[in-house]
Amino acid sequence: xxxxxxxxxxxxxxxxxxxxxxxxxxxxxxxxxxxxxxxxxxxxxxxxxxxxxxxxxxxxxxxxxxxxxxxxxxxxxxxxxxxxxxxxxxxxxxxxxxxxxxxxxxxxxxxxxxxxxxxxxxxxxxxxxxxxxxxxxxxxxxxxxxxxxxxxxxxxxxxxxxxxxxxxxxxxxxxxxxxxxxxxxxxxxxxxxxxxxxxxxx
Numbered sequence: 001x002x003x004x005x006x007x008x009x010x011x012x013x014x015x016x017x018x019x020x021x022x023x024x025x026x027x028x029x030x031x032x033x034x035x036x037x038x039x040x041x042x043x044x045x046x047x048x049x050x051x052x053x054x055x056x057x058x059x060x061x062x063x064x065x066x067x068x069x070x071x072x073x074x075x076x077x078x079x080x081x082x083x084x085x086x087x088x089x090x091x092x093x094x095x096x097x098x099x100x101x102x103x104x105x106x107x108x109x110x111x112x113x114x115x116x117x118x119x120x121x122x123x124x125x126x127x128x129x130x131x132x133x134x135x136x137x138x139x140x141x142x143x144x145x146x147x148x149x150x151x152x153x154x155x156x157x158x159x160x161x162x163x164x165x166x167x168x169x170x171x172x173x174x175x176x177x178x179x180x181x182x183x184x185x186x187x188x189x190x191x192x193x194x195x196x197x198x199x200x201x202x
Contacts, residue, residue: 010158011199014144018111019195022144025113026193030186033193042138042194049136049192050101102132105201107159108151109144115183115191116151118159122179129181135191140200148182155180162202 014022023033036042104124108116115137119125128135145151160177167175183191 010154011142013141019141022111029113030188031191031193033195035195037197039200042196045194046136099127099132101134102127103136106137106139108154110148110151111146117181118155118177120176120178125179125181138194140196142199159202
């Protein structure tokens, strides 16, 4: 068994002052924020915000089962996977790019209120940036960083290493950072952040 070594600075939880200051900065940039204690509370917070029978897509947040496994939601992921990528790629993009709700996470949140998300293909970024009517990010507090430079270091020195190991185990191939989305400002009400006081994701 092998382990992936990453920088401990990118897994440390912030103190209350840093967390509170980041929440204020996020709200000043148009994001709504609620702080919860653990992943169970995050799941409840997310599901409470999504009306039934809406189209939903999500990345890895640990909430996939509640959306994709026969619940009262119209899973965009399931609709996409029912199509043939070789012949219906554009239809898949249309479904995934414009859901009612997009759920996911970010790789870093800067102290001055910028969200930073990396992706190998960019498949989820269009819905986060503009396509989805509503976006909900579940974010572990260990992802709070001091600056945009630190956010990029976190992506390459921490998140990519862990995602690469996961991709090799799951798919037998390496991951990469193909695209990075920075969200500096948003129209109030579109993006909601569920900030978890414990470590969630990488």
